[in-house]
Amino acid sequence: MNNRQSIATLALILVVGCAGPESTSQLEAEANAVKERIAQAQEERKSYGKGSVVHDLIALRIAIHEQTLAMLEQRRSAGKARVTLSYSVDGKPYRAPADAAADAKRLEHELKEVRAGREYDLHQVKESGEPFKPLYTMTAAIKAIQIAQLEYRLAANRHGFPPYYVPFHPPAEGVTPPQVIEIPAGKSAVIQ
Numbered sequence: 645m646n647n648r649q650s651i652a653t654l655a656l657i658l659v660v661g662c663a664g665p666e667s668t669s670q671l672e673a674e675a676n677a678v679k680e681r682i683a684q685a686q687e688e689r690k691s692y693g694k695g696s697v698v699h700d701l702i703a704l705r706i707a708i709h710e711q712t713l714a715m716l717e718q719r720r721s722a723g724k725a726r727v728t729l730s731y732s733v734d735g736k737p738y739r740a741p742a743d744a745a746a747d748a749k750r751l752e753h754e755l756k757e758v759r760a761g762r763e764y765d766l767h768q769v770k771e772s773g774e775p776f777k778p779l780y781t782m783t784a785a786i787k788a789i790q791i792a793q794l795e796y797r798l799a800a801n802r803h804g805f806p807p808y809y810v811p812f813h814p815p816a817e818g819v820t821p822p823q824v825i826e827i828p829a830g831k832s833a834v835i836q
Contacts, residue, residue, distance in 0.1 A: 668723040671803070674799060678709055678795075681709050688702055702785060704789055705788050705789050712792070712799055715799065715803070716803070731805055731806050740804045748801045748802065755798065758787055759791060765783045765784035765787060768780040
């Protein structure tokens with residue numbers, strides 16, 4: 645190997661060695677944004693009585709944000725330590741989808757729509773009469789959960805960790821699974 649090749653090889657090793665697996669500053673910014681959302685949700689939850697439906701829906705949203713934060717912090721720590729993480733789902737290696745960019749656009753569009761729907765519901769909470777306020781409050785809380793889930797999926801898409809996964813557990817032996825009852829067109833679903 646001549647002198648030029650040695651210098652080029654050394655430079656390449658330095659460049660590759662100094663580049664972290666992922667930008668920790670972007671992960672830091674995203675983690676801080678999630679921490680703010682957790683704090684906002686915790687403050688919002690104080691307005692509702694413990695055990696109320698809305699209180700529990702907000703607690704679920706906080707749990708989703710905490711999962712997002714944990715995954716972002718895991719990626720950030722790996723980036724600082726210059727460690728490459730790999731994940732497995734159901735014992736199989738997880739690989740980010742090939743169409744991640746298209747999926748991100750679809751998720752961003754869906755997130756925009758759900759946020760607009762939540763803003764509408766929050767507006768209706770303020771403007772509607774008393775009988776409808778609880779309905780719009782619960783609907784807004786449910787949409788906030790959808791937003792948290794979409795934000796998690798976007799972060800997973802951007803940073804290559806698996807989307808939230810709940811394994812399917814078939815019913816135990818001897819247990820009858822829930823039945824779906826189809827109602828013919830034109831018939832009422834009300835039992836009299």
